[in-house]
Amino acid sequence: MSSRDQILAAVKQHQPEASVLPSLEGLSGNMPGTLEAYRKVLEGLGGSLFEIKDESEIPALLAEHYPHLQRIIRVGDEQRAWINEDPHLLEDVDMAVVPGQWGVAENGAIWLTEAEIPVRVLPFICQHLAIVLPAGRLLPTMHEAYEKIGAPQTGFGVFIAGPSKTADIEQSLVLGAHGAKSLVVFITAG
Amino acid sequence: MNRQTADHATLADKFNEDEPRVDWHDQTLWWVRAKRDKMAWSIPEWEQLRETASAIKLNALGNLHDYLVQFEQQAIQNGAIVHWAADAEEHNQIVTGILKKHGVRHLVKSKSMLTEECHLNPHLMANGIEVIDTDLGERIVQLAKEPPSHIVLPCIHKKKEEIGELFHEHLGTPAGNADPQFLTAAARQHLRKEFLQAKAAITGVNFAVAETGEMVVCTNEGNADMGAHLADVHIACMGIEKIIPQRKHLGVFLRLLARSATGQPITTYSSHFRQPRPGQELHIVLVDNGRSRQLGREDFRNSLKCIRCGACMNTCPVYRRSGGHSYHTAVAGPIGAILAPNLDMKDYADLPFASTLCGSCSNVCPVKIDIHQQLYKWRQVLVKEGYTTAAKTASMKAMSGVLSTPAVYRTAGKMGRWVMRAFPGMVNNRLNPWYKQREMPAPPKQSFSQWYEKNKKS
Known part of the structure; x- marks a missing residue:
């Protein structure tokens, strides 16, 4: 008997009587899905937030707050050569500006997928990350987020909440472990 | 990383020789526990969430056979290659086989307690394959040639000065520099090189969804993603109990996990791996290693609900004062003490006694495992099966005579x-x-x- 069959047989023999799945109703409570609630949590995670009218304001804001950026990749830009490059070459990207699908107020997380970001490693390998999210896409909790996301449409998706961080050295919080050292969220009107 | 032979009490005695360090260890973990409380209390539905998570896990255990088959089907459809390992040895052989097939002699690994449980690193080294742990805490203990002492905070027992020394020796940082910010930046540079060179990446799995065949991996550092998205081969290793029924259930677990673990609202990255990226190979290794046996132990099967948050360790008065290494097993603390005797009753007969049975572990467990009750039940099993020392058995017998x-x-x-x-x-x-x-x-x-x-x- 293969290990597979052996494991499955043992599991079948030993598993307890099947119980029904619980309902997920009411778990969200009265958590607010507002921009203010989202901003508070995001800033607590070390991220920053700008409310803008539309994406055209982004270059000026980046120039003001990140004056030393050399290589910037903006997903949706006309320059698309990077998509076909070896992903390892994205190592020198200083700032990636990527679109988010949904934001979650209770924990600051934003859902991104490879439908919008064709190179998976981009939001991790860049030194700094900016996510653009329309204001109408903020939700109170993870339950609403999974409801909206629904069945998977892509091979990879990720919730990102704040910049990369670690507290492994004596529980001292340090931003910028392996992923982006900082995160800025641009909330567009609409 | 040899298997230690001394028992918990002896190893705890050793840890307790340095009293100021014990106090520091105790207070650091209690601080993490306090952060967890603050987060839990900020959510009015917290208890309902715990109850729901526990019920979902019970359903998963009761349908584990079907969910595993469903997960496998979905994963294959997604383009993954699925392997099954009955025990640690088979797991290690499968992983080594994949690496050898691709000629990989150097790889990166993100945190996976399963690979610790299986002692994968020494196995790979014996096969001439170099493995770099990329979680900062794990890299630190790897450089120190020690196992992790905590499942979420692997080097919680180390002082920054000791880490500074390790980095000076291995990464060439200036002697005497123990600044966490500086040391983290040095590790970032060092490990970026490793990520960029590695042809294969091993990750653990926090949750595997039967409905979709996808796996969710949670990190704060981004190391699992840096590894998996750059390597040609991604190997995800998971215990068979990581299965959850549906995607929407992730909402429940992701709300509980980081809040219970470190008092964060969620980890920085919650990555959903479903398909390999074009040109990449994705392998999933499903490991039993005693889990199906534990499933059959009615009193102990609830331990398989564990989502490895570490809250039971942070709150445990014994763990905080004896240190993770005193448990001489991959998963320390109260949960480790009910998982380990299933793997080997003789080797781990001491662990269920390393507890005051105060019940704090059960009170903070996000999936409501009756940890302290299982510790108490293990003691009875171990005495009955003759795995405790003669003195303990005799005194228990005498006590039982007196009390009855x-x-x-x-x-x-x-x-x-x-x-x-x-x-x-x-x-x-x-x-x-x-x-x-x-x-x-x-x-x-x-x-x-x-x-x-x-x-x-x-």
Whole structure:
């Protein structure tokens, strides 16, 4: 008997009587899905937030707050050569500006997928990350987020909440472990 | 990373030789526990969430056979290659086989307690394959040639000065620099090089969804993603109990996991791996290694609900003062003490006794595992099966005789109180473990029964 069959047989023999799945109703409570609630949590995670009218304001804001950026990749830009490059070459990207699908107020997380970001490693390998999210896409909790996301449409998706961080050295919080050292969220009107 | 042979009490004694360090360890973990409380209390539905998570896991265990088959089907459809390993050895062979097939001699690994449980690193080294742990805490203990002492905070037992020294020796940072910010930046540079060179990446799995065949991996550092998205081969290793039924259930677990673990609202990255990226190979290794056996132990099967948050360790008065290494097993603390005897009753017979049974672990567990009750039940199993020391078995038997015969109990109590008054030296000496680090209490003049007889109102 293969290990597979052996494991499955043992599991079948030993598993307890099947119980029904619980309902997920009411778990969200009265958590607010507002921009203010989202901003508070995001800033607590070390991220920053700008409310803008539309994406055209982004270059000026980046120039003001990140004056030393050399290589910037903006997903949706006309320059698309990077998509076909070896992903390892994205190592020198200083700032990636990527679109988010949904934001979650209770924990600051934003859902991104490879439908919008064709190179998976981009939001991790860049030194700094900016996510653009329309204001109408903020939700109170993870339950609403999974409801909206629904069945998977892509091979990879990720919730990102704040910049990369670690507290492994004596529980001292340090931003910028392996992923982006900082995160800025641009909330567009609409 | 040799298997230690000394028992918990001996190893805890060693840890306790440095009292200021024990106090520091204790306080650091309690601080993490306090952060967890703050997060839990900020969510009015917290208890309902725990209840729901526990019920989802119970459903998963009750349908595990079907969910595993469904997960496998979905994963294959997604383009993954699925392997099954009955035990640690088979797991290690499968992983080594994949790496050899691709000629990989150098790879990166993100945190996976399963690979610790299987002792994968020494196995790979013996096969001439270099593995770099990329979680900062894990990299630190790897450089120190130690196993992790905590499942979420692998080097919680290390002082920053010791880490500074390790980095000076291995990464060439200036001697004497122990600044966490500086050391983290040095590790970032060092590990970026590793990510960029590695042809294969191993990750653990936090949750595997039967419905979709996807796996969710949670990190704060981004190391799982840096590894998996750059390597040609991604190997995800998971215990069979990581299965959850549906995607929407992730909402419940992701709300609980990081809040329970470190008091964060969620980890920075919650990555959903479903398909390999074009040109990449995705392998999933499903490991039993005793889990199907634990599933059959009615009193202990709930331990398989564990989502590895570490809350039970942070709150445990014994763990905080004895250190993770005293448990001499990959998963330390209260949960480790109920998982390990399933793997080997003889080697881990000491662990269920490394507890005060205070129940704090059960109170903070996000999936409501009855941890302290299982510890108590393991003790009975281990004594009955003859895995405890002769002295412990004899004293338990004597105690049981005394407690089950009221007349003997009364006489023994009277004698005990008299001895403590007449010959305090009989109990206030080094042979009595209860006397260590504390004075014995003054013996009461009468027993509770005598007091009750005198004071009861008819």
